[in-house]
Amino acid sequence: MSDHDVRMVVLSTDDIEESVRFYTETLGMPLRFRDGTHFAAIDGGSVTIALATKIDHPVPGQVVVGIKTADVDAAAAAIEASGGAVVRGPYNDAHERRVVAFDNTGNGLVFYSPLPR
DSSP states (O other), X not given: OOSEEEEEEEEEXXXXXXHHHIXXXXXXXXEEEEETTTEEEEXXXXXXXXXXXXXXXXXXXXXXXXXXXXXXXXXXXXXXXXXXXXXXXXXXXXXXXXXXXXXXXXXXEEEEEEOOO
16 A cells, blocks of 8 residues: 555646635635635645645646655655656655655656654
8 A cells, every 4th residue: 555645736826816716616615725825725525726826836837746645755766766857855844844746757746744743
């Protein structure tokens, strides 16, 4: 069994207001949280739909899959060893350890693991 868990899909937007309105009002999906005018998380059930402007998007303009994992560094090493590319990281931000990468065909991925509290 894999220690990876797909938890998020990150979509690009130039207008958080309009995007939040579309997902919450048009589609009736609940807003989980919002971070100013740059990022919002929509409750998609088992997967969060993250809406991000270029300020907070890991690969602006591209759909990115967010994958929770037990070992970000091992995921980064495996990606590089198998023909993918690490774009940024591994690194720690305020809440998690993460790596931004491309798979072997150029699809955007973010592997993350919460930091111990």
